[in-house]
Amino acid sequence: MLxxxxxxxxxxxxxxxxxxxxxxxxxxxxxxxxxNGAGKTTxxxxxxxxxxxxxxxxxxxxxxxxxxxxxxxxxxxxxRGLYPAMRVGEQIEYLGRLHGLNGTEAxxxxxxxxxxxxxxxxxxxxxxxxxxxxxxxxxxxxALVHDPELLVLDEPxxxxxxxxxxxxxxxxxxxxxxxxxxxxxxxxxDQVEDLCxxxxxxxxxxxxxxxxxxxxxxSGARRLVVRIEGERTADWARQLPGVSVSxxxxxxxxxxxxxxxxxxxxxxxxxxxxxxxxxxxxxxRLSEVFREALAGEPSHEVLV
Amino acid sequence: xxxxxxxVAAAVVIAIRVSVFRIRRRxxxxxxxxxxxxxxxxxxTRTRSRRRDLADSVHNLNRLGDVGTIAMREITERVRGxxxxxxxxxxxxxxxxxIVIPALDKSSSKLTPQTVGVVGSLSPLARHVVRGVGxxxxxxxxxxxxxxxxxxxxxxxxxxxxxxxxDGVEILLDQPVTSSSSSIDTTLVENAxxxxxVLEAYRTAGLTPAQIVHVVGAKxxxxxxxxxxxxxxxxxxxxIGIVLLFVMLTQYCTWILIGVMxxxxxxxxxxxxxxxxxxxxxxxxxxGIGLVALGQAVLVVAFALVVAKAxxxxxxxxxxxxxLLCELLWLVLxxxxxxxxxxxxxxxxxxxxxxxxxxxxxxxxxxxxxxYSITALSSGHADLFFKVLAYVPFTAPFxxxxxxxxxxxAWWQFVASVVITIVxxxxxxxxxxxxxxxAVLQTGARVHLRYLFGGKAAH
Numbered sequence: 001m002l003x004x005x006x007x008x009x010x011x012x013x014x015x016x017x018x019x020x021x022x023x024x025x026x027x028x029x030x031x032x033x034x035x036n037g038a039g040k041t042t043x044x045x046x047x048x049x050x051x052x053x054x055x056x057x058x059x060x061x062x063x064x065x066x067x068x069x070x071x072x073x074x075x076x077x078x079x080r081g082l083y084p085a086m087r088v089g090e091q092i093e094y095l096g097r098l099h100g101l102n103g104t105e106a107x108x109x110x111x112x113x114x115x116x117x118x119x120x121x122x123x124x125x126x127x128x129x130x131x132x133x134x135x136x137x138x139x140x141x142x143a144l145v146h147d148p149e150l151l152v153l154d155e156p157x158x159x160x161x162x163x164x165x166x167x168x169x170x171x172x173x174x175x176x177x178x179x180x181x182x183x184x185x186x187x188x189x190d191q192v193e194d195l196c197x198x199x200x201x202x203x204x205x206x207x208x209x210x211x212x213x214x215x216x217x218x219s220g221a222r223r224l225v226v227r228i229e230g231e232r233t234a235d236w237a238r239q240l241p242g243v244s245v246s247x248x249x250x251x252x253x254x255x256x257x258x259x260x261x262x263x264x265x266x267x268x269x270x271x272x273x274x275x276x277x278x279x280x281x282x283x284x285r286l287s288e289v290f291r292e293a294l295a296g297e298p299s300h301e302v303l304v
Numbered sequence: 305x306x307x308x309x310x311x312v313a314a315a316v317v318i319a320i321r322v323s324v325f326r327i328r329r330r331x332x333x334x335x336x337x338x339x340x341x342x343x344x345x346x347x348x349t350r351t352r353s354r355r356r357d358l359a360d361s362v363h364n365l366n367r368l369g370d371v372g373t374i375a376m377r378e379i380t381e382r383v384r385g386x387x388x389x390x391x392x393x394x395x396x397x398x399x400x401x402x403i404v405i406p407a408l409d410k411s412s413s414k415l416t417p418q419t420v421g422v423v424g425s426l427s428p429l430a431r432h433v434v435r436g437v438g439x440x441x442x443x444x445x446x447x448x449x450x451x452x453x454x455x456x457x458x459x460x461x462x463x464x465x466x467x468x469x470x471d472g473v474e475i476l477l478d479q480p481v482t483s484s485s486s487s488i489d490t491t492l493v494e495n496a497x498x499x500x501x502v503l504e505a506y507r508t509a510g511l512t513p514a515q516i517v518h519v520v521g522a523k524x525x526x527x528x529x530x531x532x533x534x535x536x537x538x539x540x541x542x543x544i545g546i547v548l549l550f551v552m553l554t555q556y557c558t559w560i561l562i563g564v565m566x567x568x569x570x571x572x573x574x575x576x577x578x579x580x581x582x583x584x585x586x587x588x589x590x591x592g593i594g595l596v597a598l599g600q601a602v603l604v605v606a607f608a609l610v611v612a613k614a615x616x617x618x619x620x621x622x623x624x625x626x627x628l629l630c631e632l633l634w635l636v637l638x639x640x641x642x643x644x645x646x647x648x649x650x651x652x653x654x655x656x657x658x659x660x661x662x663x664x665x666x667x668x669x670x671x672x673x674x675x676y677s678i679t680a681l682s683s684g685h686a687d688l689f690f691k692v693l694a695y696v697p698f699t700a701p702f703x704x705x706x707x708x709x710x711x712x713x714a715w716w717q718f719v720a721s722v723v724i725t726i727v728x729x730x731x732x733x734x735x736x737x738x739x740x741x742x743a744v745l746q747t748g749a750r751v752h753l754r755y756l757f758g759g760k761a762a763h
Contacts, residue, residue, distance in 0.1 A: 045574075048577070048578035049577075049578075050574060050577055050578065050745055051745070067579075067580075067581060070578060070579055071579055073578065073579075075574070075575060075578040076575075077571060077574040077575060077578075079571045079574075080571060081570060081571035081572035081573065081574045081575040081576075082570065082572055082575070083381075083566075083567075083570065083572055084566075084570055085381075086381065094373070094377055095575065095576075095579075097373045098370055098373060098374075098576065098579050098580055099579055142575065143575075
């Protein structure tokens with residue numbers, strides 16, 4: 001388990017991390033969310049000692065993280081980093097060796113990794129000649145070559161086509177199933193929802209919410225999806241007390257109900273407008289969790 | 305004049321290397337995607353087995369740990385590069401030329417033929433003396449009997465003979481030896497005249513032919529010098545060495561700078577520093593490129609010695625070899641001293657166009673030391689300021705090498721300079737590692753000097 005405690009980092013007058021603490025349990029894929037500038041990248045760099053912290057500690061299995069621990073971590077930075085003119089296979093081997101594999105192990109591990117990422121045919125190519133998607137695969141292979149105990153990925157899915165997202169997502173899930181800690185940041189919330197068992201949301205360098213996707217989806221106010229024939233707006237619902245409109249898409253109105261609201265009242269109000277074709281409760285979506293968390297409503301809501 | 309020529313040649317070598325580098329960059333930028341993919345795939349099997357061998361041999365170097373792994377990557381990537389192979393070839397050709405051309409020049413002057421017309425009789429002893437004078441002067445003398453003075457004059461005017469000896473007591477020339485249009489060897493004529501006069505004097509003094517032979521055959525007394533070696537040869541060697549020192553120091557320090565800059569700009573440094581310490585990454589790079597530099601320098605020196613032996617150059621005589629070895633040592637020391645600052649400069653750059661700006665201030669002391677050294681060598685004299693500079697680490701690699709070449713330094717002075725440079729290197733490395741550690745991970749914004757030396761980031 002990775003434990004971050006009280007991380008603080010200031011760049012001049014800008015506060016990047018403000019007493020940030022959260023855990024990443026083993027065997028789960030954890031999504032790391034937050035708007036631009038929330039401090040996600042700084043947090044990830046802090047795990048690898050790539051940024052000086054004013055205060056706070058990073059612990060792995062209860063021990064302060066040092067070079068020996070980091071050797072067993074895998075990192076994929078946001079702005080990809082590989083030697084442009086070096087051959088793919090040698091590059092992966094080299095990084096394997098820097099993570100403690102010996103020469104022969106590194107060759108074997110690199111072969112296995114390239115196979116797994118389906119880029120074996122590019123083994124002798126230079127990285128700069130590959131497409132963006134394939135470079136991304138090489139980058140992930142570089143983070144995986146030494147079979148890390150912790151995998152930290154900064155925006156691993158950005159700029160990939162659906163097949164690439166599917167493949168890389170699959171690898172992350174497999175890795176977690178094998179007992180690895182996986183922490184990855186993303187802007188695409190629907191992908192996070194599909195992949196993650198847990199999410200951690202931060203803003204302005206502070207923790208906003210952290211919990212399992214299941215709990216976050218079922219907790220909080222009830223969600224109601226109502227579709228009325230011929231009605232494209234949600235004006236009728238806005239007048240109801242304790243009801244707010246979360247989203248309107250394709251004629252379906254997504255409502256958030258206060259705990260005091262009786263859903264029968266809502267149904268009756270809807271039937272007065274027209275013929276109700278859909279009326280169902282739904283789970284809270286991650287995008288709603290994200291939006292509501294950042295809106296500051298449940299700012300102290302930390303679910304474990 | 306010769307030294308100026310060599311300095312110009314060095315500039316040409318650098319220009320060629322820079323242009324090779326540029327061309328290669330441009331070609332890479334243009335992209336040769338398809339071609340590379342095909343050739344690389346076909347070579348894949350071969351490379352794989354080679355790679356396994358390499359991996360095993362590399363394992364031995366791994367006792368050095370991460371630094372060794374990083375150094376090994378530098379070595380394989382650099383040696384594989386075309387820029388290194390072409391560059392080495394250019395240097396070897398230049399060195400061969402610098403050794404072979406003077407040697408050829410010398411051996412061709414040995415064979416200046418001189419034809420001497422003889423009117424009347426000339427004793428075998430006199431012929432022997434003239435021939436001896438000729439060979440001492442690197443001329444081969446041939447005698448031609450002239451039937452009469454008239455015929456001799458005609459031959460002289462037509463240029464068939466270079467000069468004429470009349471009855472062993474008179475020398476006849478076409479034009480005075482001082483005339484610039486004269487093709488004959490001035491010293492030969494003057495010496496022949498002197499010795500024929502001496503012979504004549506012996507004869508009139510009443511010496512018997514046997515006594516004359518004895519006197520003429522006298523061996524010169526032995527000449528010993530207090531200090532060994534031929535200074536002019538050591539000086540030539542020194543010039544070649546200084547030029548190589550300059551070329552290689554500039555070349556490899558720039559490699560460090562560009563290498564660090566590329567790791568930073570490609571962001572690969574983030575991945576590397578997630579597992580190794582900055583000082584390991586920097587140390588591995590310095591060690592790897594340093595070993596490539598040393599390997600190239602040793603190859604060049606060995607090649608120079610072999611070529612020198614093959615063509616019988618003076619390079620192997622006297623102190624020349626010692627001078628070469630000193631310069632090899634100073635290449636190592638100079639590289640060790642300068643490479644850290646170049647690395648620190650590289651860690652502040654993110655783009656190719658910043659490289660020039662950052663490298664310029666660092667190259668000024670190198671350039672200054674180089675030019676000053678060449679000047680001192682060509683004048684054969686080192687002034688006091690020059691001698692002081694031989695103890696300043698920035699210029700010591702050049703100035704101390706020159707003092708060795710000019711034999712103007714005692715062993716303890718040499719050692720003192722080495723020690724000062726090593727201490728200077730330690731200081732440089734500490735400061736540079738500090739700058740590197742802070743600057744190499746800071747991307748996007750300009751790196752502030754205050755931050756590099758311990759202050760807080762100011763943006």
